[in-house]
Amino acid sequence: MDIVIKLSQFLLSLSLLIILHELGHFIPAKLFKTRVEKFYLFFDVKYSLIKKKIGETEYGIGWLPLGGYVKISGMIDESMDKEQMALPPQPWEFRSKPAWQRLIIMLGGVTVNFILAFIIYIGMAFAYGDTYIANEDLKDGLNIESQAMMKAGFKTGDKIISIDDEKLEKIDNDLNMNLVMSKRVLIDRNGVQKEITMPIDFADQRKEEGVPPASMRIPFYINEIPAESTNKNLKAHDLLLALDGQEAKYMDQVKKILLNNKNKTITATIIRNQKEQQIQVVVSKDGKLGVQLGELEASLLAKLGYYKITEKKYSLTESIPVGLKRGKDKLFGYGKQLKMIFNPETKAYKQVGGFHAIYNVFPNTWSWEVFWNITALLSIMLGVMNLLPIPALDGGHVMFLLYEIISGKKPSDKFLENAQMVGFVLLITLLLFANGNDIYKAIVGK
Template sequence: MDIVIKLAQFLLSLSLLIILHELGHFIPAKLFKTRVEKFYLFFDLKYSLLKKKIGETEYGIGWLPLGGYVKISGMIDESMDKEQMALPAQPWEFRSKPAWQRLIIMLGGVTVNFILAFVIYIGMAFAYGDMFVATADLKDGLLIENPVMQKAGFKTGDKILAIDGEKVAKFDNQINANIVMAKHVLIDRNGDTQTITMPIQFVDELSKQAKSPLVSLRMPFVVGGVDDDSKNKDLQPKDIVLRLNEEPAKYFDQAKAILEKNKGKLIVAGILRNDKEMQVPVQVDADGKLGIHTAALDLQSLEKLGYYKVSKQEYGFVESFPVGIQKGADQLVGYGKQLKMIFNPETKAYKQVGGFAAIFNIFPSSWSWEVFWNITALLSIMLGVMNLLPIPALDGGHVIFLLYEIISGKKPSDKFLENAQMVGFVLLISLLLFANGNDIYKAIVGK
């Protein structure tokens, strides 16, 4: 069932992004009276799953879910329709239109992608607002158990004050992504501020470790259930461990360290059960475990117990616009930084480039509209930026040639455009094979 939910989110998000991107080309083409021969979700290699011709356009769904396309008459694209291009240009064809109109048609897809992302972020700000823990309220700092982070110089209890000079006012999901792309991180360690310079191959080192958050909130030790073979039957679900062997164990990482020191011993645990404190003897096994599994608490429960002060920021309709636009701009800049890292061989970040499997795995196994829209907005930005790359088979390649034509007044020959399209297609296939090859490699080696 989990994989069905992941697949449903993946296909819904991908379909939405493809249809709207292609509409971005379709609508201006129609406005400029340019004939659109096909409008397809997914590729119809050899055959279609569904198709219907309305007017001059065939609408359909292909069987190969690697994208989608609109086929515009008189345009040198992936269809490489040389027979049509050999005929005299017709008034309804793309090649007959003024360069400025062709430029608008080509930029339509990425424009829609960026607009969609900003609209989603605005809508999310209005619908969900922001829930976070302010940095000033992180009295005991953050949990840092990722070995790559520890190797870089971070420790549990550190507070993240600034990333590349940008003040970190709150802890939220974005902080991990920002650290990945950072060069310098300013921290507070027991009242002493210091700057950690991130290793150049930080991303590559992360890829060699099991996936875990770089930083996270420190959580209490909450009993989720007791194993059948456990000797600690006096513990009950929802018990919260406060002390172990008379040592404070406010957080799970503290409790873990105390248990490690008391392997094989019978000790006393101070717990909170139904708002009452009590003591329970517990047997620590040879591995430093209690034979139980833990549970997580949401932010509201953590606030009720006094662990954190949770801030909730709600936005009115008008207020949502600047908030959503800023979030979209931050994500756009962040993705630009990721691309810069990928194209820098020293970082070895290119090893983390993923294909469709990587995108599929972004989606959670439980349905959440908030998470779905957040991922879709990010993917929309990624799709827009990737399509602007100056590769002839992508929108960005066409835009480069059109800008050259507008500036110089000279139109590249159809033969040149055909050759450029073929080179671009080879580059695009190579990138696709590399990205999806990375997915396969990671699946084989388990990283």
Template sequence: MDLFIKLSQFLLSLSLLIILHELGHFIPAKLFKTRVEKFYLFFDVKYSLLKKKIGETEYGIGWLPLGGYVKISGMIDESMDKEQMALPPQPWEFRSKPAYQRLIIMLGGVTVNFILAFIIYIGMAFAYGETYVANSDFQDGMLINNPVMQEAGFKTGDKIIAADGEKIARFDNDITMKLIMSRKVLIERDGKEQEIALPVDLVDRLSQYEKTNLIDIRMPFVIGAVEDDSPNTTLQPKDLITSLNGQPTKYFDQAEIILANSKGKTIPATVLRDQKEQNITLKISKEGTVGVQRGGLTIDNLEKLGYYKISKQEYSFMESIPVGLTKGKDQLIGYGKQLKMIFNPQTKAYKQVGGFKAIFDIFPETWSWETFWRITALLSIMLGVMNLLPIPALDGGHVMFLLYEIISGKKPSDKFLENAQVVGFVLLITLLLFANGNDIYKAIVGR
């Protein structure tokens, strides 16, 4: 069932993005009276799952879920329809239209992708608002368990002040990406500020510890369950351990250190039970454990206990517009920085480029419309940016040649465009094989 939910979100998001992207080409083509022969969700190699011709256009669903397409008459595209291109140009064909109209048709897909992302972010701001913890509320700093971050010089208790000169005001979904994309991070440790330089190949190093967050919220030591063979039967589920061996343990990471230094001993402890403190003794095993499984606290309970203040910002529809636009702009700039890192060999970020499995994996196994829309908006930006790359066979390649034509007044020959399309197609297949090959490699080696 979990796999079905994950797959459903993946296919729904992918289908939505493909259909709207292709509509971005289809609508201006129709407005400029250009014939559209096919409109397909997924590729119909050899055969289609569904198809129906309405007017001059065949609408259908292919069996290969690697994208979608519209086939526009008189256009050199992935169909490589040389027979049609060998005939005299017709008024309804793409090649017969003025350059500015062809440019608008080619830019339509990515324009829709960017507009969609901004609309989603505006809608999310209005529907869900923003929930976060103000960075200033982390009086005791962050939890640093990631070995790569520890090697870079971070320690538990550090307060993150700024990344590449940009002040970190909130702990939210974007903070991890801000740190990954940064070269220098300003922290506060023991009341003093200092700067930590992140390694150039940070992304590659982090891939060895994908299941360990860069930074985390420090959590209290709460008992989830007492093991059957536990020597500490005085402990009960939901107990919160507030001190061990006379030392305060506001956070679990503090308790870990005391337990590691008390192996094989019996020590005094204080627990908070039913809002009352009780003094007990605990037997520590030779491994430094007390025979329990850790539990968790809800955000509301953490706030009631005075650990963190959860801020919720709600917006009216008009207020949501600038918030959503800013969010979209930040995500667009952030993805541009990611591409820059990928194309920089020093970062080794190209090793982490993923294919369809990587996209599939970012969807959760439980249905959440908020998460779904957040991922879909990001994928829409990624699709738009990737399609703008000046690679023949992508929208950006067609735009590049059209801009050349508009500026120079000279139209590239059909033969040149056909050859460029072949080169671009080979490049795309290579990138596709590389990205999905990375997925397969990670699955084999467990990284």
């Protein structure tokens, strides 16, 4: 059932993005009276799953879920229809239209992708608001378990002041991605500020780690006492506050104290039934209490004074600037990721993934909030990738059209055919590389 839910989200998101992207080409093509021969979700190599011709356009669903396309008459595209291009230009063909109209048609897809992302972020701000911990309310700093972060110079308890000179306002889901892409991080450690220069290959150093760069410090909360446990004084739902006379509000503090008290009986201060009390606990030879841990709900953590959680609701009017800013931040953030990937020194290209990586982004449980958040980000990614000046992508066509508009000279059909073929080979290479990375990671288990 988990696989079905995950796959359903993946296919729904992918289908929505493809249809709207191609609609972005389709609508201006129709407005400029350009014939559209095909409008397809997925590729119909050799045959289609569904097809129906309405007017001059064949609408259908292909069997190969690697994208989709609109086939516009008189346009050199992935179909490489040389027979049509060998005939005299017709008024309804793409090649017969003015350069500015062709430019609008080619930019239509990515324009829709960006508009869609911003609309989703505005809608999410209105529907779900914002829930976060203000950085100034983070009293005891962050938890650092990542070896790459420790090697760079971070420690548990550090408070991040700014990332690349941009003040950190809140602790949210973007923090770790910003850390991975950062060059400089200013921290506060016990009241003293320190700037840490991030390693250029930080993303590569983290590739085998199963923990985030930074996370919230969490309390030692007991979910269950196994039957074989020697600590019968402890009970389910106990919350640890101190051990051996030392503060132990957080898991990292508890682990350190326990390792220093192996094979000992020590005093623990706990909260049980909303009352603070002291009990004796036995530390095993490997520095453990022999209990199963659990997680406290965010609201209870806030009630106990661990974190102050800020919740904001926005009116429709207020949601617009909030959503636009969120979209802008995601757009620039993805631009920074691409810059890292194309810089060999970062070795970030090793982390590039294909369809399996995208599939794995979706959770096993259905959440519309998560679904729309992922879909908006994928829409930005699709828009940016399509704008790359690679022949066979929208950006390649735009590049040649801009050259034509500026120089007044139109590249020959033969040149465009050769460029399309080069671009197609390059795209296949990138596709194989990305999905090859997925296969490699699956084989080696990293």
